[in-house]
Amino acid sequence: MTKNIEELEEVVIKFAGDSGDGMQLTGSQFSNTTAFIGNDLSTFPDFPAEIRAPQGTVAGVSGFKIQFGSTSVFSPGDEADVLVAMNPAALKANLTSIKDGGTIIIDSDSFKIKDFEKAQFTSNPLEDGTLDGYNLIQAPITNLTKESVAQFDIENKSRTRSKNMFALGIVYWLFNRPLDITENFLDAKFSKNPELAKANKAALKAGYNFAITVELLPSNYTIKPAALPKGKYRSITGNIATAWGLLAAAEATKLKLFLGTYPITPASDILHELSKYKNFDVISFQAEDEIAGICSAIGASFAGNLAVTSTSGPGLALKGEAIGLAMMTELPIVIIDVQRGGPSTGLPTKTEQSDLMQAVYGRNGESPVIVIAASTPSNCFDFAYQAAKLALEHMTPVILLTDGFIANGAEPWRIKKLADMPSITLNMATKKEGWSPYLRDEKKLARQWAIPGTKELEHRIGGLEKQDISGNVSYEPENHEKMVTLRADKVKRVANFIPELSVQGVSEGDLLIVGWGGTYGSILTAFSELIKEYKNVGFAHFNYINPLPKNTNKVFSKYKTILVCELNSGQFIRLLKGELSQFNYQQYNKVQGLPFSKKELINEFTKYLK
């Protein structure tokens, strides 16, 4: 039987199954292969809150969404063209997010009555009309997987475990992807157990062959490589990029990297990644709590390390007093907050941008720190590096905001060289002459870093208010006010050292769409679509929150309306209104633990363009 090959521009696939079904691995394999053949892509893993929710229940569904295409892809997309559902719960969890006419591939072996019951379907969705209008492909994946691995000498429980590879094989055929990248991956992963590697590869191949022969799939699709800039690429998630950006900064400065931290979703992967690099003198210290995490980092900073602490919202709350100490003692430290759904424990595995106020203002006293935000998985590398640079050059804490969406999401990254990164100038005190603990340089107002072990620079610092220049404890009223102002000016002056805000679309017009941090891809996707029809609109995305880029005022003054879009109830807009009150602001907010969809954004934007 010969089959047709059709060409598509972009596709969204969702892999969904029980949390034990290996959907994250399946999704990331598909991403790697897809990136390798030159498509642009963006991914969105969607984890269940519980590690092992009861098998077969909707609460236990783990999903992985990927959008890929022959044109630039900025977001993981909205509704799926293809859903792979390994059980009824996975189908149920995703029923509302499949395109009309989309393809649903199910493992028919796991669609038995008891499986429906666990997923709380009242009738059989395969027969009751629920799936009318979709292209349903029922494949006995479990049984075919068992057959395909029958010849291998592996444990019994491993025989059905490769069913994710079988499903991946089907999808590889459907989108014309090669198998060798996953085959190589399996060889490496199971290098200690070659039989298991062989079995998994056999299941993958069997899935692929099944797709060729089965008549339900009349054609498959090619998606041409995207016109990405020339260069060497890899796939990267935000958390890994963050960790690597810090490694890069440590290497650039020849400082030891110290991470003092406490595990928390979705930030733990930064700890996991940095823990691997002891060979680079990386000290990753898993402390007894968040407070000890940041305090150990403050100690390391005092002693001359590039000090970092990583956390998520609840942890940032605990670190507040210590951030104030670092601000007061004017020690460099990078605080990474991978935001998640709040308040309190909130939605640990979901994404949100609701820690902005906490980052900017969440401390006692007048306690300004630099706050920056990464906006894509790969530019977490640049902003982690930049956070270290700003902390070290300006001698102050820097809070780097990322979020669960970009931290776990992946995209192709044109690999950077350390030599291409901006240089970092350290501000070390080396001799007593002309030095005082709180003497500042004129441009930045930064003090020098005098670390223990340096002869003749013995001095005392602390959280009590200090006398200007000498740093001795001082309760003088005028001095206190002066110091408060100096510390604020120091942070304000950072605006002279960061890039200006840039605008896409028209630089003057009716509407300026504004976003910050991890929503960049979603907004850009919608914006790119929008400007096919509407011309009078611009888009400005902020990576620098405190201080704001110097030209913000100038940019805003060119538009009738400033529409601020954020995944919270309106935190950045409050900050903007406070700093630049003269503009006509409107807001669009979503607080569902989910990223913006293209549809809802376009819907919103057009309201201002009619």
Next chain:
Amino acid sequence: MEHLVKDQQLTFKDFSTDQDVRWCPGCGDYAILSAMQKALPQIGKEKKDIVFISGIGCSSRFPYYVETYGFHSIHGRAPAIATGVKLANPDLSVWQITGDGDALAIGGNHFVHVLRRNVDINMILFNNEIYGLTKGQFSPTSKTGIQTKSSPHGTVDKAFNPGKLAIGAGATFFARVVDVDPKKMVDVFVEAEKHRGTSLVEILQNCVIFNDKVFSAITDKEGKFDNQLWLEHGKPMIFGKENNKGIRLNGLKLEVVTIGENGITENDILIHDAHCEDETLHNMLVNMVLPEMPVAFGVIRSVKASTFNDKLWEQISHEKTKAKFSSIDEVVNSGVTWEI
């Protein structure tokens, strides 16, 4: 050069700063500061390689008065900061100064964990059984029933015994001294620095303002000899005005006996073994309270164990011998990559 300039021997004076010391007149903290300034020249470190880190409290003002590197931090968190300093630069001599509230109330978590890890720092606990700086509330070491501003009807809390808590957390070094015995303080500070691991020194410190004379039964001239047992490794546990009282193990309990009475000779008296890994006896010594027993002082426990910082840096050296990558550029280019 013909003559090498010999390192000048540092003295007490070298460790004083130009800052006015601001404790109340008569506060025990003065004696501790002066003992420390006498001990530091003996530890064989340059000033530049010594760091004092404190939390918050009267006691935590200490670093401002010692001419070394110093960090007056936030309430309770000094163990974590000290850990960061020591891990970052293991060559430094790191001293943590803390109070009973700072260490055992707000900082209780960090206190037990630094001991558990055995980070090589010296922790000096100023135990005045009260919150001094905040003007006299009871603390986790205050005796049950104490009347303070926050307990006008007397506390119903039970008190921590810092030594017992520390040994429970895995302390490898515990010593106890009193602020009125400067010589012994100096010796114990020097011992604490020599010990590799977390050295906890509890100082019974008199707060003249809010808890005056809490330790008077132990420290008063009359009671001093009969109520203090000074322990020395390898020496019998003998004390008393006449030097004729001793500690004997009777079944599973310690008891005070008198040499020369009821046929007791020096041979019946326990010999102090501070280096014994098993903490049973150390715990019993730490737990001794008046009036039945004297209070134990000196180095009660000092056992060899590997330190967190040594093990960490050993791991780091080891990883270097088998590293897959030698630069960040190699890291980012590892795994699946492709050219466009």
